Amino acid sequence: MTTSPQLPAHLTTRPLRPEDSRPVFELIAAQEREDTGRVDIEEADLVSDWSRPSHDLATRSIAVLDGDRIVAYGELVGADRAAAAVHPEWRGRGIGTWIAGWIRETARRRGSSVVGMPAFVGSPGDRLLSVLGYHVRWNSWVLELPEGEEVPARELPPGYAIREAGQADLRAMHDVLEDAFLEWSVRARESFEDFTASVLGRPGFEPWNLRVVTDTTGEVVGAAVVMLADGTAYVDRLATRADQRNRGIARALLVDAFAQGRAHGATVSELSTDSRSGALGLYEKVGMVVTSNYVNRAIHL
Incomplete structure (x- = not known):
């Protein structure tokens, strides 16, 4: 790859590779630690996302390197969703601005009309995106029990x-989750192949991570995905089929997810939600507290 004239002269760029998951995790962790005082990212998150058949690192990602060290990265995750990070030691050199431009151009080439990414409220990334003309699409929060x-x-x-989901439940589970999330999330429907690759192929996956509620006929009417890492049980997704809501199913799934996490060694339980879902108040009412606040900023192309 050639050196970009907009980057410091000795830096180079190339697409990310699957074996970059560890250095990219360390990069994002350093940025999160600097901005929030805590680390929410896991290397398994990257491995999981990059394993989806629809995601092509070769054309959707960029790494910025100082020699062999990745000091910043960006990727277009979906049609309008992006992710990026710059190591705190390398801030203030125009790298974040360059990556934002690369993401916009990559999104344009793929026919996107808008692209955005999350940033911790008040962080350097949030301030940079604001200066670049990105507007706030929604707020999101990490909550902890x-x-x-x-x-x-x-x-x-x-x-x-x-109960624990079995192989025969996976398609119904995927449909319940996608149908619910697409009621308020404007994006393409996730394929079943992407779902199974990112969930079943996630490092550390165990069958108990998938939970379902069935009705009197045995049909799946509620589903949850629970991840475990470093003593924390994280509810990655949770949903109830539309015709089965207001019957206590979501609450039962939440109680079960946290109980399963504790049974497998978790001492803390977490999940995230955003302002599009309208669920923040519900989680706060059951005793959860906000630990991190993000905004998703976007720009029209």
Whole structure:
């Protein structure tokens, strides 16, 4: 690859490769630690995302290198979603601006009319995107159930059951999750192949990570994906089929997810939500507290 004239002269660029997951994780972790005082990213998040058949690192990502060291990166995750990070030691040199430009151009070439990315509220990345003309699309929050706290339980309707998902449940589980999230999320429908690759292929995956609620006929009417890392159980996705809502199914799934996490060694439980879903108040009412606040900033192309 040639050196970009807009970057410091000795830096080079190339697409990311699957084996870059560790250095990119360390890069993002350094940025999160600087901006928020905590690290939410896991290397498994990157491995999981990059394993999706629809995601092509060769054409959708860029690494900025000082010699062999990755000091910044950017990638176009979907039609209008991007991710980027610059190591705190390398801020203030125009690298973030260059990556934002690369992402916009990559999105344009793929026919996107808008592209955006998350940034911690008030962080250098948030301020940079604001200066570059990015508007706030939505807010998102990471919430934690403090150690020792429990979500108040609620009984399922008679004849309903909650259990570990089996192989035969995966398509129904995927449909419940996608149908629910697409009620408020404007994006292309995730393919079943992307779902299974990113969930079943995630490092550390265990069958108990997938939970479902079934009705009296055995149909899947609720689903949750629970991840475990470093003593934290993280509810990655949770949804109830539209015709089955307001019956306690989501609450039961949440209680079950946190209980399963504790049974497998978790001391803290977390999840994230954003302003499009309108669920923040519901999670706060069951005792969860906000630990991080992000904005998703976007720009029209």
